[in-house]
Amino acid sequence: MGRLESIWGNDCLEYRPERWLGEEDGVFKAESSFKYPVFHAGPRMCLGKEMAYTQMKSIAACVIERFVIDVVAPSQPQHVLSLTLRMKGGLHVRVRERCADRMD
Structure with missing residues (x-):
């Protein structure tokens, strides 16, 4: 849906x-x-919805603060029908550590 x-x-x-x-x-x-x-x-x-949202926001904030994340292949993702939402072949990204003295 x-x-x-x-x-x-x-x-x-x-x-x-x-x-x-x-x-x-x-x-x-x-x-x-x-x-x-x-x-x-x-x-x-x-019952765990609010806890899941809190954990997701906390992890995302920590990762975004420390790393620059670029999608490698910006093609249309293919979704896999399963119990959890996921993409066929995963999402390929390039992760770089942020420099402490400048913002990217």
């Missing part, structure tokens, strides 16, 4: 984080958990 054109529009396959920001104010707007059911929805919502 996370890539269905009927739900997300013509650009459903594009990586556009700004789609979750309000057009007028740029503030995050939450979508219905029934529209994007990664952690399920309703009374059977995943």
